[in-house]
Amino acid sequence: MSKEYILRVKCPDRYGIVAKVSSTLNKSNLFILDSAHYGDPENKYFFMRAKLIYSENELDINKFSKFFDKECKSLKMNWSIKEAGYKPNTAIFVSKYGHCLQDLIYRVDSGILPMNISCIISNHKDHEKLANWHKIPFYHIPINKNNKKQAEKETRKILKELNIDLIILARYMQILSDQMCKDFFGQIINIHHSFLPSFKGAKPYHQAYQKGVKILGATAHYVSSDLDEGPIIDQSVDRVDHSKTPKDLELIGRDLESITLARAVKYHLERRVFINNSKTVIFS
Numbered sequence: 001m002s003k004e005y006i007l008r009v010k011c012p013d014r015y016g017i018v019a020k021v022s023s024t025l026n027k028s029n030l031f032i033l034d035s036a037h038y039g040d041p042e043n044k045y046f047f048m049r050a051k052l053i054y055s056e057n058e059l060d061i062n063k064f065s066k067f068f069d070k071e072c073k074s075l076k077m078n079w080s081i082k083e084a085g086y087k088p089n090t091a092i093f094v095s096k097y098g099h100c101l102q103d104l105i106y107r108v109d110s111g112i113l114p115m116n117i118s119c120i121i122s123n124h125k126d127h128e129k130l131a132n133w134h135k136i137p138f139y140h141i142p143i144n145k146n147n148k149k150q151a152e153k154e155t156r157k158i159l160k161e162l163n164i165d166l167i168i169l170a171r172y173m174q175i176l177s178d179q180m181c182k183d184f185f186g187q188i189i190n191i192h193h194s195f196l197p198s199f200k201g202a203k204p205y206h207q208a209y210q211k212g213v214k215i216l217g218a219t220a221h222y223v224s225s226d227l228d229e230g231p232i233i234d235q236s237v238d239r240v241d242h243s244k245t246p247k248d249l250e251l252i253g254r255d256l257e258s259i260t261l262a263r264a265v266k267y268h269l270e271r272r273v274f275i276n277n278s279k280t281v282i283f284s
Helices: 018-026 061-071 099-109 128-133 148-161 178-183 205-211 246-269
Strands: 004-012 032-040 045-054 076-084 089-094 118-122 137-140 165-169 189-194 215-222 233-240 273-276 279-282
Touching: 004 032, 018 032, 018 061, 018 273, 045 273, 061 076, 089 099, 099 118, 099 128, 099 246, 118 148, 118 178, 128 137, 165 246, 189 246, 205 246, 215 246, 233 246, 233 279
Parallel strands: 089 118, 089 165, 118 137, 165 189
Antiparallel strands: 004 045, 004 076, 032 045, 189 215, 215 233, 273 279
């Protein structure tokens, strides 16, 4: 049975990129099922995602990689190819609020999100029973101002042992170290409960209430060393009025958070997201 693959390309923009890539794929007996590309006029960079099918049983990725590198060497590409059904090993970090965690587990169990939940890591024990019910390894790593370095060391050990490809902060209310943000840049997705760049940091619903907002939002973004300023993947909003209390805003926001995070994770898993400096390019 023929297999499908996802090709991602990022390189300095110039004439002839699409033609060269298409020609190289054709020579490799790879058929393009769908393709999207974008040239950023500001930084002169080119982005491309193509869904491919191999005309034979299975593509020899190592052999193809050498050929693709040789054919496209002059284009100075940063590129990758993976099977379309590839499921990354994922760690979900969570604190006390469990709505995003539960939604992600449901979507994985339902086949909506193609990933393996390898573990749940939390600074509280609130969701240990949920993890046990779903037979997901649960690691309780308490964090306080005196043990942050040791807690991160323990966390990194778990991530390495489980060969984690993706980290999801599902309302994880701890700030990661600058070094961890740099080491895993592009591999950590956070959900922030506001329409960034508004209301960064702690208690955004209370901040929104104090400002009397009429639109409530949630933002999923890649984590960077600057708090709540990483490249945005997805956002959602809902209208609210003067009668809503901070608690009302929080309850409304939980749905927005869950939906927004799930959509961002899906884009990432389907390899649709390209980081473009402080922004993203997303082929939907």
